[in-house]
Amino acid sequence: MTTSRSRTHTLHIPDSSRAAAGAALGAVGELGDAVPDTGVGLYLEYGAKHLRNHLPAQVLDALAEWRHSPTAWLTVVNLPGPQEAVPTPRDGFCDESLLRTPNLVHFGMLQLLGLTPIAYPWENDGRLIRNVAPRAASASSLTSWGYARPLDWHTDDSVLDHRPDAAPAEAIPHYLSFYGLRNDERVPTDLLLVDTVLKALPDRIAEALRRPDFTVTAPESYTADGDGRPLSRTGVPMLWTLPDGNAALRYGPGRLTGRTPEACDALAEFERHAAALPGTPVLVEEGGFHIFDNRRVMHRRVPFQPLAEGRARWLRRCYAHG
Numbered sequence: 001m002t003t004s005r006s007r008t009h010t011l012h013i014p015d016s017s018r019a020a021a022g023a024a025l026g027a028v029g030e031l032g033d034a035v036p037d038t039g040v041g042l043y044l045e046y047g048a049k050h051l052r053n054h055l056p057a058q059v060l061d062a063l064a065e066w067r068h069s070p071t072a073w074l075t076v077v078n079l080p081g082p083q084e085a086v087p088t089p090r091d092g093f094c095d096e097s098l099l100r101t102p103n104l105v106h107f108g109m110l111q112l113l114g115l116t117p118i119a120y121p122w123e124n125d126g127r128l129i130r131n132v133a134p135r136a137a138s139a140s141s142l143t144s145w146g147y148a149r150p151l152d153w154h155t156d157d158s159v160l161d162h163r164p165d166a167a168p169a170e171a172i173p174h175y176l177s178f179y180g181l182r183n184d185e186r187v188p189t190d191l192l193l194v195d196t197v198l199k200a201l202p203d204r205i206a207e208a209l210r211r212p213d214f215t216v217t218a219p220e221s222y223t224a225d226g227d228g229r230p231l232s233r234t235g236v237p238m239l240w241t242l243p244d245g246n247a248a249l250r251y252g253p254g255r256l257t258g259r260t261p262e263a264c265d266a267l268a269e270f271e272r273h274a275a276a277l278p279g280t281p282v283l284v285e286e287g288g289f290h291i292f293d294n295r296r297v298m299h300r301r302v303p304f305q306p307l308a309e310g311r312a313r314w315l316r317r318c319y320a321h322g
Helices: 015-026 036-054 057-068 096-112 194-200 203-209 261-275
Strands: 002-004 008-012 073-077 116-118 130-132 151-154 175-182 189-193 214-217 232-236 239-241 247-249 256-258 280-282 289-293 297-301 314-321
Touching: 008 057, 015 036, 015 096, 036 096, 036 116, 057 096, 096 116, 096 175, 096 289, 096 314, 151 261, 189 194, 194 247, 194 261, 194 297, 203 261, 256 261, 289 297
Parallel strands: 008 073
Antiparallel strands: 002 008, 073 289, 116 314, 130 314, 151 297, 175 289, 175 314, 189 280, 189 297, 214 232, 214 256, 239 247
């Protein structure tokens, strides 16, 4: 296990624990026909129960420590996978009944970390799990189904409410969590701490970013809902302070505009500095769980060429509220 409170936290599961947890999770019979969207409580309860029973005490202690004092991101490797190989979905969706063990692991980890899964009705058809997998029809889109174009530095769902008292279903997601089913292309997710960007910015720029002088619009993955929900938000800051004292950010390239000359200048200066920073690559591979604070960390992905049908990179993403 390696740790650094300001940067990263990685936990390694021994093969024996992985096998024992996988056998127990594969034998869970209390789920009936439930999938995460119809029985999320069951997946949280039984996933956490069997992980707690079979993961090493050192790992459980580290998860409990993270729960009370979270690092900006956390990685757990060598977790159980599906009992039989499942092909990467071609159209963004798949049969969830084939992924009971990965789902129990994913939601069990969220439960152990004290986090609540969140889905939004106007994104991903309102489902909890998003399959981050190449989709030929979306190759050039700037979404998690695209692959031919880079996804530059951004935070997810920046158009939502940033305030600490916002209802979870209306708020910017606190965390992005991922479970890896395959990544033989070895495509990393680059992460960049907001604090790192702030160290490179003059104080006057940071102060301008904290003023409610920006308009933000929704990304391509959003669809308007039946209630006519606006896909933009005006009079918001880019930068604010979380209740725990950490700096938080909303950002997406081309998604924010300044409403004053000072805000426009500050946005341009922020983008110039952020573009020059390399970030830290994180590789989510088969059996890997990764989570990061969406308000404290920007992420990006380089373009890549997927492997043959059924074998392409496949991560499972779920938003979470803490």
